Amino acid sequence: MTDGGGPERIERARIEDDRRAPISVGSIDLRIPVADFSTGWNTALARGWRIQALPVEMGREASVRIITVRVVGPAPPCESFLFPESARFVPMGKRPARGPAPDRSRPIAPPVRHTRIRPPNDIIKLKDRLYYMLQPPLESLVQTGEVHFPFEPFPYQLEGIAFLYPRVAAVLADEMGLGKTMQSITAVRLLLRSGEIRSVLLVCPKPLVSNWRREFALWAPEIPLAIIEGEREKRHWQWRQPAMPVKIANYELLMRDRDLLNEGGLRFDLVLLDEAQRIKNRSSATSEIVRAIPRSRGWALTGTPVENSPDDLVGIFEFLAPGCLQSGMEARRMGRLARDYVLRRTKDMVLTDLPPKIYRDAHLALTPEQWETYRIAEDEGVVRLSAMGDELTIQHVFELVLRLKQICNFDPATGASCKLERLVADLEEIAACGQKAIVFSQWVESLRTIRDRISAFGPLEYHGRIPSRQRDAILEQFKQGDAHHVLLMSYGAGSVGINLQFCQYVFLFDRWWNPAVEDQAINRAHRIGSAGPVVVTRMLATETIEQRINQVLEDKRELFATIFAESGPPSGSGLTQDEIFGLFRLKTPNGPLKRTA
Amino acid sequence: MSGPSPSSGAGTGGPPTVGFVTVVAGGDATWIGGYLVLNTLGRPIEFHCTAPVRASRAQEILYGPTLQPFLFGEQIAQALVRKSSAKPLFVCTDLDPVLAVRGTLDTPVARIVVSDPGSNSVGEDRSRAGPGLTASRTSFGGESQESDGRSPRRACAVPTPFELGARRLEVANRFESDGPRIVELWRAHANELDLAEPFERIREAIGEARKAA
Incomplete structure (x- = not known):
């Protein structure tokens, strides 16, 4: 230890000072009142606290700490979807849609029922699904007169139209008499008028061609259509007429124009088959020709999707979605796989007002x-x-x-x-x-x-x-x-x-x-x-x-x-x-x- | 397909449009906004939706009963409308707190009054929405009393609605002149589009987007 300055010397001086200080004596009462509690916490918490504030003189260097809380955060991130411009349905043909113009002077009560277009499961892209989901309900088309209907469609018919509209492959298998023709014509009409499709081939049995012509005139009078018939040269000219967005041909005729259809560079946005059970036999010439027609969409209409055996449905699906169904598939599994493609209603299901x-x-x-x-x-x-x-x-x-x-x-x-x-x-x-x-x-x-x-x-x-x-x-x-x-x-x-x-x-x-x-x-x-x-x-x-x-x-x-x-x-x-x-x-x-x- | 596919590009100019914005509960105390721009015939032009948004604890405390107008109007609706490239004639909502967005926009904003009592209040799952949102659930857009016992109050709308087509609408009290302006802008289209219907579409589209997320 050294005798000089330093900590030792300071400590000795402090002890010496303590010895010289007077000794004071006090007493403390140790009899603090204590109550018996199992824990004692409750009493301690209930005891009154007294807080005494004393002024403190701050030095120059002291400062108040400030905490900043940010309450307005950045704008939430958004996801955006932009859709094709479709201000109005495109006008078609020379004939105006029939029916009086809607009276805009009086408010129209909004429709109670809303039939919406639902995207099928095979539409994967979110933007495409939203495009269909965000379309207006079909009732609004009827109400606003944007598209005129000669008769107000039944609700189940609007559902059928909403079913067909977004589908690339579909079977409308309603019981006869429920209006498959009207539903398919209207779906075709809306797709054409919205610009989503531009060329349609309708194939039906020969005796029904005139019926389809009549129904188009009734339900879609503004849509120009061509009946493919006559001599070979005339037919070839008709097939290639771009001004006719809807072409109607019969099954028998397809056989004769097979080369042109399969190799002539024709392509259709939609091929619609009436009485589609005609192609149930996959090895038939009719089925082969129809399946080979270049197309983007295929719809089948039939009241009897299964006439003799489940394989009939497989035949139709070879046209719509090849490979989706297989021969010999278990019936329940076939039903599950076909469910998203097939819409079938019977009169009992939809015409509740019809007498029994x-x-x-x-x-x-x-x-x-x-x-x-x-x-x-x-x-x-x-x-x-x-x-x-x-x-x-x-x-x-x-x-x-x-x-x-x-x-x-x-x-x-x-x-x-x-x-x-x-x-x-x-x-x-x-x-x-x-x-x-x-x-x-x-x-x-x-x-x-x-x-x-x-x-x-x-x-x-x-x-x-x-x-x-x-x-x-x-x-x-x-x-x-x-x-x-x-x-x-x-x-x-x-x-x-x-x-x-x-x-x-x-x-x-x-x-x-x-x-x-x-x-x-x-x-x-x-x-x-x-x-x-x-x-x-x-x-x-x-x-x-x-x-x-x-x-x-x-x-x-x-x-x-x-x-x-x-x-x-x-x-x-x-x-x-x-x-x-x-x-x-x-x-x-x-x-x-x-x-x- | 030879026609335009749904995925093709969108146009933004030209025909008049109207915007529809609403907010739905996203679960776990979150909120999702959706903004749909339609042409006057009700056909979709644009759709925008937010990621789920949750109010922070600080926001709940500091905004108190004004949390919904802040969150729905100034945060969510403003972000959505600004994200859009369309210039709608006006913006329509079905929720009273969303009217607060009007203070951030030049475009008129109106709330549609639906007959179902309480349907102008915010969607389900309010009990998990946080203190500020829970407290205000019966006050915004309705006439009922707040849950904390204070006197009834309206967040933004003026009490006298105006007729537009077959619907009744209200505007924010600071922007009363929006009412006559909207009537004038929309007069020609009043029967072309039911202003209450598009909110159904938005809710379904948000649901679809959440499924895809």
Whole structure:
């Protein structure tokens, strides 16, 4: 240790000073009152605090600390989407849209219902999805008169239009009579007028071309269209007419103009197929030609997307979205995959104001005379078919089926008929009430036999042997004449294009192979404007081929209901070749059949 | 396709347009704004939406009951409208607090009055929106009393709405002259577009954008 300056010396001086200071004595009362608490915290918290503020003199260097809180942050980041300019629908053609200009002087009550365009799942890009989602509801088009409609569409029709509009691939499979034509025309019209598409090819069966022309004139009068027809040179000129945004061709014609369509440099923004079941067979020439047409969009219209088997739908999808569906795919999986592409509604689903359709299945036992004839015909027929061996064809089986079905209508020897007996009994009641009925059969001969035996009810005939020029007059006579209570129609002549909604009774004297055709027949009476409930009597001879056919068809309906579980079963489901063979447990040239009645 | 695809470019000049702006709850105390520019026939020209926005704790404390006008109007709506290249005739909203954006713009702003009581207040999930937003949920845009028991007050709108087509609208009290101006600008188009309907579209589009995010 050193004796000099430094810390040691300072410390010694401080101790010396303490020794010289006077000693003071104080006392502290250590009896602080204490209460018993389990924790003591509560009391401590409740104890009053006293804070005494004393002035403090600040030195020059002292300062107040300031905390700055930023309350207005930067603008939130935004994402932007810009859409094509579409100020107004582009004008088309020379004819102005019909209808009065909307009255702008008075406020119009806004529509309550809003039908919106929803993008399908295959539109991935957000901007494209938003483009469709942000379009105005279709009701606004009707209300503002921007696009004129001759009649206000039903809400389900607007939904159908909203379904088609954004889709690159779509099947509109509404039940017949719900307006597939109007919905597709309107969707085409809106796409053309908005400039999203510029060229459309509509393909339909030849007999329906004039109908499409009429419907376009009604629902889209401003859209110019060309019917492809005539000589080769004329057709080639028509195909290449850019001024005609809509071209209508029939399936048969496509075959003749195949080279031009597939290799002629033509391209369409939309190819629309009516009665699209025409391409259900993928190996058919029609299907191949249609699939090869260069296009950006493809739509299919059909009331019977599945006629015979789920593979029918696969055929249609080969045109719409190749590879989406596969042959032999499980029905439920097929339904799942097709769901976003298919829209199917039935009248029961959408026309809630339509009177009900009441089915009565008349299961009738053949008369003894009919039964005797039937039993012999079937036994002999099956023996004969079995003996044919490799010579056996579907045609042979088909002939036997028809023969047996005819016996179920009438015994050829005696004219006995369990069905006629039932029909007469029902007609007496119907005529007594002043009502009218339609009787359907697939055979004109059966209809004529019926006619001769129900003359008391003033029957009229409408079938293939009635000249076309007389048909309208017959319908008018049936509608106006009080003495005519029955109209006898064949399925072929009376299933389309006729409105008989004043009839409340329909009889299916024999059953058609395909329920879709039966439905079309029934819909002559059961449609918009029906006077009341429509009673449909389906006649079925028990223990006969009719019952077996019916069972096969019912089984198929069930299968198809699985595919279209989301949108209702399709009404079309006929018999396949295997199923017809199976009705008699016959073996085909290729071996035994698994499916039997 | 030979026609213009939805992804092709947008035009900005030419025909008159109107803007629609609203704010929806984004969950987790966030808010998302959407701004849709339509032509007079209701067809979309532009759409903008914000990222989810959450008020900070400091904002909740300092803005108090004025938090919604600040957040919805001055922050979200202003950012959206400024982002747009369109010059609309006017901007329409369905929320009272959004009217506060008018103080930052030259364009008239109006709020549509819908018949459903309370529907001009802010969307769902208010209980998680933070103190400032929760407290004001019954006051903005409605006549009811604030939850803290103070007297009823309106955030921005004047109490007397005006008719436009089939709809009733209000403007911010500092900009009363906007009402007659909007009526004049929109008179020719009053029946072409239902001014209440586009907000449905915005909400759906925000939902779609969130799904895609």
